[in-house]
Amino acid sequence: MGKIVVLDTTLRDGTQGEGISLSVEDKLKITVKLDALGIPYIEGGWPGSNPKDIEYFQRVQKLSLQQAKITAFSSTRRPGISVEEDSNIQELLKAGTPAVTLFGKSWDLHVVQALNTTLEENLAMIKDTVSFFKAAGREVIYDAEHFFDGYKSNSQYALTTIRAAADAGADWVVLCDTNGGMLPSEIGEIVTVAGENVSVPLGIHAHNDGDLAVANSLQAVASGAQMVQGTINGLGERCGNANLCSIIPNLELKMGDSCLPENNLSLLTETAHYVSELANLAQQSQQPFVGMSAFAHKGGIHVSAVTKNPATYEHMDPQLVGNKRRVLVSELSGVSNLKYKAQELNIELPLETPESREIIKRIKELEHKGFQYEGAEASLELLLRKALNQYQDYFQLESLKVIMEKRENMGITSEAMIKLKVGTETVHTAAEGNGPVNALDNALRKALEEFYPDIKNIHLSDYKVRVLDEKDATGATVRVLIETMDQESSWNTVGVHENIIEASWQALTDGITYALYKKDHQQSTQ
Structure with missing residues (x-):
């Protein structure tokens, strides 16, 4: 059993995923959540790339974190200039983090074609940048970008680049499968060779383009890597990064390694869902370990x-x-x-x-x-x-009518008229809404609030429509799923019909009825 260090890059590499944008406030909230989970290193962003990350690094210093070490990310210096002249390096220094993550080129193809420089200059860029930050008193995590592709192209040069970083004082050398195309067998073999060539501890940074990022990360650990980098829920560019929500429990429960403080593993599902919520993404139901369907x-x-x-x-x-x-x-x-x-x-x-x-x-x-x-x-x-006759209906529908009116240059209006029977009384009311379902919801609440005042405390929080039997086109049956919330919890209801208004009505009324039943049940058991 060994200690495996986790570096979370959700706030940096994770935000490069399509459709993901986190505000500074979001990033700070996630930082606190990751710290509570027990993640030892949190990579907050690239301060030289945008004002948002600069603000994040200014404000994160004011957080009272329990144990996490914040790291800022940047490349090695640019070709042909000194470290002191490179604006990205200076922004990284100003971020004031105790640790920095520096990435440099390992693949000769990238050095020549992407950087347009020589192999010798690339080695000097690595040495100069690592030495600069070590002299500034920072912990240096060196990410060897495209290391595995570089090794397969020119193994001697790839190994020379990581030796250059280690000799300059890097605390960690992290081997990156940047294109995400390696197989576990390749990862294991190359990590073993890399470990024989540098004396500093190794890490792994895997991408998921071959759907093997988790397997590759675990194989790297089995071959000697002591740091794993990844993101919560596998967020990231293209097909994503290695998913820490799978890596951490596999390491702790299957491989016998320690990643988090004792008893903190039980916080993993809550953390995964929290990050999805702030990223405005639906949590994948079938995600291993933390998905709703996992068990x-x-x-x-x-x-x-x-x-x-x-x-x-x-x-x-x-x-x-x-x-x-x-x-x-x-x-x-x-x-x-x-x-x-x-x-x-x-x-x-x-x-x-x-x-x-x-x-x-x-x-x-x-x-x-x-x-x-x-x-x-x-x-x-x-x-x-x-x-089982365990509850009585709270209301019965006598009739409803929904009108939608569209006029040129006047927009669209919707109105719902409802006639309900509540106990011995009949209620007839109407309400408008920005659509027919919203109008129905407003009219139903308006009719019932006099009898059940607690309805004011609940609201519709999600509305989904799924078309069944698409071949029937506009006459197809639809399934409506509605999520309703109060101050304590949320619940989901369903309706199905060929008419979307009727399907919505079924789900709406179930949502209201469940709220009323729940309230009565709580009172009866107190």
């Missing part, structure tokens, strides 16, 4: 086995990484699925009875029509409780 079970035979012994279909305890087991109820479900889900929802459900068989039959019929309860567990709970 989800759907097939009835699987669920039956998992309830007896989770090891039958799980490679580890999900709680170790802060995730949880999920059992899905669907057309593939059996009694085992329903039993597990009922227990999870604290529903007393008699099994192996006509009632339970009828519920399963009903769920399968609805899923055949297009309903999907895997991502709409509030609708599923309402379905189960209604079948």
